[in-house]
Amino acid sequence: MSVATLTADQFEETIKAHEMVIIDFWAAWCGPCKSFAPTFDAAAERHPEVAFTKVNVDEEQELAGLFQVRSIPTIAFMREGIVIYAHSGALQGSELDEIIGKVKALDMAQVHADMAAQQQGQA
Numbered sequence: 001m002s003v004a005t006l007t008a009d010q011f012e013e014t015i016k017a018h019e020m021v022i023i024d025f026w027a028a029w030c031g032p033c034k035s036f037a038p039t040f041d042a043a044a045e046r047h048p049e050v051a052f053t054k055v056n057v058d059e060e061q062e063l064a065g066l067f068q069v070r071s072i073p074t075i076a077f078m079r080e081g082i083v084i085y086a087h088s089g090a091l092q093g094s095e096l097d098e099i100i101g102k103v104k105a106l107d108m109a110q111v112h113a114d115m116a117a118q119q120q121g122q123a
Contacts (some may be wrong), residue, residue, distance in 0.1 A: 003044050006053035008062045016079045020103065025055045025064055025074040033073045036090035040075075043096045050100065078104045082111065092113035 006014060006023060012015050015021050026033035044052035057064040067076055067086065076086045077099060084103050091099070101117055 003041055003054055006055050006060070006063070008017045008060055009064060014051060014053065015078060019080060020049070020100075021051040021053060021078045023053050023055055023067070023076040023078070023102070025067065025069045025072055025076070027057050027072055030072050032090045036073050039091065039093050039096060042093060043100070046097065047100055050053050079103055079106065080108050080112075082115070084111075 003024075004014075022043075024033075024036070026037070030120060040052065042052075044050070055063050057069060067083070068072070073089045073090055074086060074088045075091065075096075077084045084106065087099070
């Protein structure tokens with residue numbers, strides 16, 4: 001699967017259409033972002049069942065703000081519309097694959113139950 005550009009207008013539709021979405025927040029002027037791009041593209045080929053997306057933080061400041069991106073690259077891992085994990089800094093291919101495997105292996109029923117319990121405790 002190829003890597004898609006993600007915009008604020010497409011965000012809701014994208015996360016609803018895919019069980020798992022990985023977002024690479026980047027900028028054209030960012031050297032580490034450019035170095036990480038081939039690793040991200042290769043992972044997209046290895047994991048065609050996952051939606052791999054890129055957000056240009058200069059063009060999509062609203063999305064970058066929503067995810068509280070403070071440094072780039074930042075990679076956000078979402079499953080069932082929930083941010084499971086976010087990582088600042090480039091990853092090696094093996095590290096990226098390991099995180100993808102862990103996110104895929106999560107018991108999402110338990111994640112939803114834990115979130116509901118946490119929200120109830122805050123109410």
